[in-house]
Amino acid sequence: MSSNALHVPVMLQRCLDLLAPALAEPGAVVVDCTLGLGGHSEALLATFPAARLIALDRDPAALKLSAERLAPYGDRATLVHAVYDTLPEVLDGLGVPRVQGVLFDLGVSSMQLDEADRGFAYAQDAPLDMRMDQTTGISAAEVLNTYPPGELVRVLRTYGEEKFARKIVDAVVREREQEPFRNSARLVDLIRAALPQAAKRTGGNPAKRTFQALRIEVNGELKSVERAIPAAVSRLAVGGRIAVLAYQSLEDRLVKQVFAAGAANTAPPGLPVVPERYQPRLQLLTRGAELPTEEEVAENRRAAPARLRGAQRIREDAP
Numbered sequence: 240m241s242s243n244a245l246h247v248p249v250m251l252q253r254c255l256d257l258l259a260p261a262l263a264e265p266g267a268v269v270v271d272c273t274l275g276l277g278g279h280s281e282a283l284l285a286t287f288p289a290a291r292l293i294a295l296d297r298d299p300a301a302l303k304l305s306a307e308r309l310a311p312y313g314d315r316a317t318l319v320h321a322v323y324d325t326l327p328e329v330l331d332g333l334g335v336p337r338v339q340g341v342l343f344d345l346g347v348s349s350m351q352l353d354e355a356d357r358g359f360a361y362a363q364d365a366p367l368d369m370r371m372d373q374t375t376g377i378s379a380a381e382v383l384n385t386y387p388p389g390e391l392v393r394v395l396r397t398y399g400e401e402k403f404a405r406k407i408v409d410a411v412v413r414e415r416e417q418e419p420f421r422n423s424a425r426l427v428d429l430i431r432a433a434l435p436q437a438a439k440r441t442g443g444n445p446a447k448r449t450f451q452a453l454r455i456e457v458n459g460e461l462k463s464v465e466r467a468i469p470a471a472v473s474r475l476a477v478g479g480r481i482a483v484l485a486y487q488s489l490e491d492r493l494v495k496q497v498f499a500a501g502a503a504n505t506a507p508p509g510l511p512v513v514p515e516r517y518q519p520r521l522q523l524l525t526r527g528a529e530l531p532t533e534e535e536v537a538e539n540r541r542a543a544p545a546r547l548r549g550a551q552r553i554r555e556d557a558p
Contacts, residue, residue: 247539248278250531250547254342254482255286257524257549261339261480262287269340270295270330272323272471277305279342284312290340292316293333295323297372297458322372324466330474337476345464346486364424369450369457379453383420388412398461398489399452406433407449423450451487464490468497472521475552480524482549491528491546498523498550516557524549 248254262269262283267290271280274296284292292315296302302318309316321329323343330338367380386394388408395404410433411420420426427446434445455461471481485491501521506513528546536543 247541248282249344249484249539249542249545250529250535251279251282253529253547254279254484255282257482257547258283258340258342258480259287261478261551262290264339265289267291267339268293268335268337269342270326270338270471271342271344272326272467273342273344274305274318275301275344277308279344280305280316281308281312283340283342284309284315290315293319293329293335293338295319295321295326295329297322299372299374322463324463324470326467326470327474336474337479338474339476339479341471341475341479341481343467343471343481343483345460345484345490364422367420367423367426367453369454371458377457379457380420382453382456383411383426384415394456395449395452397452398455399448399450400488401448401452403434409433455489461489461493464493468494472497472501472550472552473556477552477555479552480549481552482524482547485528485546485548486544491548494548495528498548501550515554518554520552520554520556521550522553524551 258269261267267287269283269287269290269292271283271292271294274280274294275298277294280292280294283290292309292312294305294309294316296305296318297320299320302320306318309318317333319329326341330336367378367383369379370376382394383391391408391411392404395401395407401407407430410429411426414420414425414429426449427444430446430449468481468483475481483494485494498521502519502523504513504517504519506517510517525548528548530547531542531545
């Protein structure tokens with residue numbers, strides 16, 4: 240299946256506009272930390288012909304499709320099989336100390352949602368896998384079948400913000416004693432039966448929060464984001480820019496915290512002159528989180544939950 244046919248990049252023009260001032264000069268390096276099917280990467284290469292791209296993805300299938308898509312750009316594009324929180328190690332391995340641009344498009348990719356056998360989508364029956372890299376780690380089925388009840392409640396409450404986590408987990412534990420979970424349809428039916436009627440009348444598919452929580456747990460997503468955003472900021476050259484697309488509040492909150500900390504004056508109160516070491520390292524480029532336009536959401540429903548934040552490196556870290 241063609242990667243072009245599968246992927247509509249979210250908030251593409253706004254991402255390009257945010258990064259543009261840092262990528263115009265020859266020799267600029269931009270990192271797409273979440274390559275996916277290559278829509279953002281292709282646009283970066285086409286828009287900034289003097290720039291070099293380094294693109295990371297943990298999903299071998301996505302890397303294969305994107306390699307075909309980006310082949311016309313030759314050695315301007317370097318694709319790496321890696322999780323984005325290993326960005327410093329990737330850059331060190333390539334001999335790149337600093338970069339001028341970084342883009343994150345967090346969450347699950349279009350291909351992973353659309354490939355039924357990956358188990359990400361609650362709207363179709365599939366094996367409960369949910370691993371972004373199917374060559375490693377535990378599946379969602381293993382989480383459901385082996386985690387102690389208390390751990391399952393923690394996962395659903397923390398990563399899915401699911402108010403009825405205990406009811407769902409009680410039902411899961413009863414069911415898994417009869418037969419282990421293997422497919423998504425059985426889990427969706429269980430969730431529908433476990434929730435009160437009032438909870439099923441609003442908020443879309445009642446399985447949405449549980450599936451989000453399992454996906455985040457299986458892939459260690461929040462822990463990776465927590466490490467990755469500060470690591471990316473640390474490798475930005477002065478004048479370099481970072482843009483981050485998040486699709487749920489937990490990820491967006493982490494991005495907001497890192498950017499706010501970098502843009503803060505850390506001097507003790509009362510100093511008449513603020514020394515260099517206390518000056519902000521980042522300048523925020525967006526007022527809060529920017530949202531997609533109504534037109535974009537109408538054309539691409541997956542853009543609806545997107546939240547975009549941008550920042551520019553304005554100063555080196557204090558010695």
